[in-house]
Amino acid sequence: MVTFLKKELQRFKQILRPDYKETFDVKTEEGRDAREGVLKMALHFLCKMGHQDLADELNENELNVLCQNELKRNLKNKYQSVFEGIAKHGSSVLLQRIYTDLYLTEGGSGKISEEHEVRQIEYRTKRSVEEDKPIKCADIFKPSPGQNKPVRRVLTKGVAGIGKTISVHKYILDWAEGINNQEINFIFPLCFRELNLMRDKECSLMDLLHHFFPETKTLTIGIENKYNVLFVFDGLDECRLQLNFAGNESLTDVTGVTSLDVLLTNVIKGNLFPSALLWITSRPAAASQIPPECVDLVTEVQGFTDSQKEEYLRKRINDEGLASRIISHIKSSRSLHEMCHIPVFCWIAAMVLEIIYSSGQTESPKTLTEMYTHFLIFQTRQRNIKFDNVHDLKTKWNHALVLNLGKLAYEQLEKGNLIFYEEDLRDCGIDVKEAAVFSGMCTQIFREESGIFLGTVFCFVHLSIQEYLAALYALLMMEVERADTISTQSSTPTRITSQKNAVDKALGYEDGRFDLFLRFLLGLSVESNQSLLHGLITMKQIQTGNDETISYIKDKIREASSSERMINLFHCLNELNDHSLVEEIQSFLNAGTLAEAQLSSGQWSALVFVLLTSDQNLDVFDLKKYIRSDEALLRLKPVMEESHTILLSGCGVTGEGYAALAAALKSNPSSHLEELDLRGNDPGDSGVELLSDLLQDPQCKLRRLRNPLLLKELDLSERIPGDSGVKQLCALLEDPHCRWKKLNLSDCGVTGEGYAALASALKSNPSLLEELDLRGNDPGDSGVKLLTDLLQDPQCKLKKLRLQSCSITAEGCAALVSALASNPSHLVNLHLTNNKLGDSGVVQISTLLGNPDCKLQRLW
Structure with missing residues (x-):
């Protein structure tokens, strides 16, 4: 007891030294009551000695130590496990066990890319990364060698599902476990999905922190800002606040009550808590909401490199032989291999292929449509087993639920929405509880504190799943309901007219919003995918033959003045198992006669597609290899x-x-x-x-x-x-x-x-x-x-x-x-x-x- 007492008093003495720096150590639960007793004694004697100021300082510091310990404990509990699939209904896995470093680089394009995010990923590896500046996630606030300016505000960009949020979770978990960045005293992660639910409320910065982190209610953060604090704002692309940086009033008082929009803009601008570190994550298209002067460093999460894909798959799949077989299959399909740069798709592919190979099946999915169809089947069977106790090998489809989810996916895709609320689900005839338990297809995020229910936010696990379900919905409406959801112009709609309308619709969106939707819609008309969906779509309902659609797509390719917009149409032809245009170009390339060839418009587009999707290194573009003309420069722009x-x-x-x-x-x-x-x-x-x-x-x-x-x-x-x-x-x-x-x-x-x-x-x-x-x-x-x-x-x-x-x-x-x-x-x-x-x-x-x-x- 005497030793314990001396040790605690010595610690108090250190806290009260003028040169003391707050480096809090996580304390164990043991002896907490004894420490509180010693603290009360120390405070009592300081007061008796006439040192009320020292007593107040000691009490404040000790309370903040306890706040930090509790915050670390709660953040560790929250982030030490990840749910593969959906929150609360997927399978929980320790993050430290499966976490694989992502390729994170300094800098980023100043341009907002208008390409579909899947296309950005598919062609990303064609570019050399020799000029990239790789950076470790744990070091994002550490200046580069030779850089004198401190890094206080970091903006991290990346396409949907690329691993931005997981990177944030790993950073926080390492801090909470005492592994990295211990110079930071407090980390406050705030998700825009949850902040949206408070957009009509007014509060102060301290009110906001106490609301989301009740354990910090005794924390004292005054205007002197003596603690190292990190605010993490995750998912800027999902923000439904105005974020009026130019028009919002200035605020410097952490206890000043105002709207959430004003509060956040002042934190980001540095008016509120100017010494705090700030980390914002966003999809590229939304990143421009933050003014450049409010960002010290831009980083970009580029997903898995080829070696990181293999590392993740081997960590996730315990059977080494099975992991090798899955890796080999993914490498054999370029479209699957490129999509695996996205960690979420890597998880989908691993799960689907593990189930297929473990069950002894011989046919493996080679296209995106096949992969997502298998994914839907697996999630449906999991739901049937878990909630209906149905273990039949034949998939028992809930037609109404699939249609309603598809309707939600399609309507929100048209609006450009990736997150939606209960009213959106109800408008599509979806029971909120039913959607939540449809394992793997939706995530549910809700928060309940102090008896106040804030609300529920929904999204699909990945944008590509939303696009797949939207395509399935369009197909079902045509084949079952005889209604063309894509265009209402046709008096007697048919599958062929619906597909043509879908081609036109996809070409009409410069941002590529319906590119992957079209790919899935056409892929679902192929017999192999139809047989997988047996029971949901009967073979009698599907008319055979896609020749007319293939011809229509080729006409669009020939008419196009830009080869770039036609790239997705070649992916569509691949889904329909037509490779004729590409084979014509391959014959020129193999014969070495391309430089003398007179190419048609369609063949030019095919050449662009072949070059961008082959394994050929494009670092050097030498026009002499192709055709020496102005037309070649025009055609080969991509x-x-x-x-x-x-x-x-x-x-x-x-x-x-x-x-x-x-x-x-x-x-x-x-x-x-x-x-x-x-x-x-x-x-x-x-x-x-x-x-x-x-x-x-x-x-x-x-x-x-x-x-x-x-x-x-x-x-x-x-x-x-x-x-x-x-x-x-x-x-x-x-x-x-x-x-x-x-x-x-x-x-x-x-x-x-x-x-x-x-x-x-x-x-x-x-x-x-x-x-x-x-x-x-x-x-x-x-x-x-x-x-x-x-x-x-x-x-x-x-x-x-x-x-x-x-x-x-x-x-x-x-x-x-x-x-x-x-x-x-x-x-x-x-x-x-x-x-x-x-x-x-x-x-x-x-x-x-x-x-x-x-x-x-x-x-x-």
């Missing part, structure tokens, strides 16, 4: 957007082709372009102007990997109209984001005026260029003298300088040598052929070569 290097030299590209190139790069600010080779083409003035506009576009600065300002090499030889063209480039050379290493301006008609602009630009950014090619221009001695300031700058990194045929005389050579003599250690190659240096110029050069610091290796 392929160019995926490339790091674009080689167009000697391809006869004119102004029209340059327009296509500029449009491709300008429409995709997340382009990864490093190198652009345009030699031997004739773009004309209009073509050069288009590229100039692209390079000066301020949006380029937001690119995730590289933008035109970050080109390693820019070769515009013979293409820039004299000094005016050089002046346009100088604005880029002065930009701090510019990373050009090589600049080729040979034979560009640059005179002294252009040299003056170039010298001024390079002087402001002297460490930029390593190679400068100015041959064939006529600046004269005065132009060369303008470059001497750059060459004398100790930060100058120029290694190669080409000045052939530049009308340089001995006078210009003297100025050049003088500049190099004062800074001789950087230049390696110097080209001065076809100038009029004379003997005196050569003498000047020889003095430079005699300098022991001179690093010249080649001299022409």
